Amino acid sequence: MSYLPYVVAAWICLVGIAGIATSRNLIHLAICLTVTQSSTYVLLLSVGYVKHGTAPIFKGTPLGTTAVDPVVQALTLTDVVVSVAVMGLILALALDAHRLSGTVDPDGIADISG
Amino acid sequence: MSRGARIAILMPGLAGLGSLFAWAIAGMPAFGDYRGPYGFVLNRVVVPLRHTTNVVMGTNFDVRAVDTMGEEFILYAAIVGVTLLLRDDARSQQAERHTKRFPNDAVRLVGVVMIGGGLLVALWLQAFGYITPGGGFQGGVLFAGAILLLYLVGNHRDYRPFRNERVLDPVEGLGAGGYIVVGLAALVSGAAFLTNLFGNGKTGTLLSGGSIALLNWASAIAVTVAMIILFAEFLETYTAPLEAEDAGS
Numbered sequence: 592m593s594y595l596p597y598v599v600a601a602w603i604c605l606v607g608i609a610g611i612a613t614s615r616n617l618i619h620l621a622i623c624l625t626v627t628q629s630s631t632y633v634l635l636l637s638v639g640y641v642k643h644g645t646a647p648i649f650k651g652t653p654l655g656t657t658a659v660d661p662v663v664q665a666l667t668l669t670d671v672v673v674s675v676a677v678m679g680l681i682l683a684l685a686l687d688a689h690r691l692s693g694t695v696d697p698d699g700i701a702d703i704s705g
Numbered sequence: 706m707s708r709g710a711r712i713a714i715l716m717p718g719l720a721g722l723g724s725l726f727a728w729a730i731a732g733m734p735a736f737g738d739y740r741g742p743y744g745f746v747l748n749r750v751v752v753p754l755r756h757t758t759n760v761v762m763g764t765n766f767d768v769r770a771v772d773t774m775g776e777e778f779i780l781y782a783a784i785v786g787v788t789l790l791l792r793d794d795a796r797s798q799q800a801e802r803h804t805k806r807f808p809n810d811a812v813r814l815v816g817v818v819m820i821g822g823g824l825l826v827a828l829w830l831q832a833f834g835y836i837t838p839g840g841g842f843q844g845g846v847l848f849a850g851a852i853l854l855l856y857l858v859g860n861h862r863d864y865r866p867f868r869n870e871r872v873l874d875p876v877e878g879l880g881a882g883g884y885i886v887v888g889l890a891a892l893v894s895g896a897a898f899l900t901n902l903f904g905n906g907k908t909g910t911l912l913s914g915g916s917i918a919l920l921n922w923a924s925a926i927a928v929t930v931a932m933i934i935l936f937a938e939f940l941e942t943y944t945a946p947l948e949a950e951d952a953g954s
Contacts, residue, residue, distance in 0.1 A: 593735035601726035605719055612715045613708070639744060642737035647748050650758035650837050650909055660744025661751075661760040665769065668761065669776040672842045672928055676783035679935045683790040686942060698708070 596637035604630035617685035617695040621678060628674050632667050639663035756905040756913035762835040766920040770899040774884055777924055781881045784931045791938040792870070816858030823851030831925040835914050841921045845928025853936045868937035873930050880927030887919050 607627025614620035639660030645652055647661035685695060692700050734740055751763040765773050831844030856864040891900040899916070906912035 593737065594730055594733070596736050597730045597733060601723065601730065604726070605723055608722070609715065609719060612711060637736055638733075639739060640737050641739040641744070644739075646838065647744075647760040648758060648838055649748075649752050649760065654752050655749070658744075658748045658760070660739060660741075661747050661764045662743050662769070664761045665764040665773075668840065668842055669765065669773060672846060673776050673779050673783070675846070676780045676787075676931060676935060679939070680783040680786045680790075682939070683787045687790055 596633060596640075600630045600634035600637065602630075603627070603633060615696050615698070617688060617697060617700075618682065620697065621681045621685060624681065625674060625678055628670075632671065635663040635667050752908065754905075755901065755915065755917060756908040757835040757917055758909045758913075759835050759837060759840070762840045762921065763914070763917060765840065766835070766917040766924075767901050767914075770888070770916075770920060773920070773924070774888070774899070777881060777884060777927055780928065780931055781877070784877070784934055787935055787938050791942050793941075813858040816854050820851050820854045820858070823847060823854065827851060827929075831922070831929075832911065834921050834925070835917050836909055836911070841923070841925030842928050845925050846932055848925075848929045849932030849936060852933055856940060864937075864940070868933055870934070873934055873937075877927060877930040877934065880923050880925070880930060883923035883926070884920055887916050887923065891916070 604627055607623050607625075607630065610623030610626065611620055614623060639662065641657055641659050644657045644659040647658040647664065649656070649658075652658075688700050689695050694700060747764055747768065748760055751760045751768070752758060755763050755767055757763045757767075827844045827848035827850075829844075830839035830847060831841055834840030834844060852864075852867050855867065887902075888899040891902055892898055894900075894902060896902075899920075901915045901917065903915040903919075905915055911918070
């Protein structure tokens with residue numbers, strides 16, 4: 592069981608990639624990309640976990656208490672916010688693609704290129 | 706490429722990637738068996754060195770401040786992209802005439818309470834980000850979300866003043882540029898880019914952390930405004946066609 596979080600992260604990543612490759616809808620594709628990206632959050636946070644560790648915030652907790660790795664938490668929190676903005680950009684591109692081609696099916700858009 | 710062919714290529718690829726993952730996981734230390742050293746070192750040194758009790762924020766805005774600057778500019782670039790793709794002055798004028806209100810009083814009452822509460826919690830997360838759990842990034846998203854509730858309880862006209870691009874665009878620039886200015890201030894003082902300035906202050910107070918407080922506010926402003934712009938551009942894209950339908954019927 593002690594490897595379960597890593598296995599979960601790997602599974603989320605694979606499922607997301609499968610979703611991107613087989614998607615028939617650009618919005619579905621964008622959400623699959625977010626699913627793939629969230630596997631990195633699970634992986635980062637599991638890698639930094641210390642057994643019986645608390646949050647790395649020492650307000651009301653004495654300095655020297657066992658705490659989890661703050662580096663991966665810092666990476667994850669900026670990544671979550673940035674992913675929302677990038678998701679917005681992808682959805683804006685999907686809207687434009689729909690405006691130009693009348694479809695959100697990636698295969699349909701490929702046909703009218705040029 | 707046909708769908709069948711794509712799946713035929715995908716499956717061996719996924720199987721290969723899955724095996725690589727399995728190999729990697731087999732060689733990793735067990736969950737909870739963290740070996741460091743960076744996490745342990747930071748948890749020991751950040752509070753004594755910088756007097757900020759939230760080590761995550763101390764890491765974000767001091768130890769890896771240059772990285773965070775990069776992340777902030779990914780956000781900035783994404784918002785510029787959304788604006789370029791969706792902003793349309795003619796359409797936003799049209800959307801302004803959309804005045805229908807949501808008719809349910811209960812929704813409006815709860816919404817108004819949630820706007821107040823949301824803004825307060827957001828300001829607390831932003832202001833005390835480097836002391837207690839929170840920070841400019843998280844508080845910024847919550848702040849923009851509270852403003853977005855205005856659209857739910859009111860209408861587009863109520864929301865419009867909060868998304869005036871003549872105000873928002875410069876403020877977004879202030880947030881993103883402010884981060885650079887704090888970094889350059891360190892260069893001017895003779896230290897390396899983004900070196901912490903202004904002394905450490907008293908541990909666990911708003912005056913602790915030196916530059917961390919300024920960088921926290923710069924990113925809070927940048928994220929708040931970025932999210933407001935993001936929501937507003939999408940809202941206008943969706944309200945304008947509705948308005949056109951109303952006019953036609």
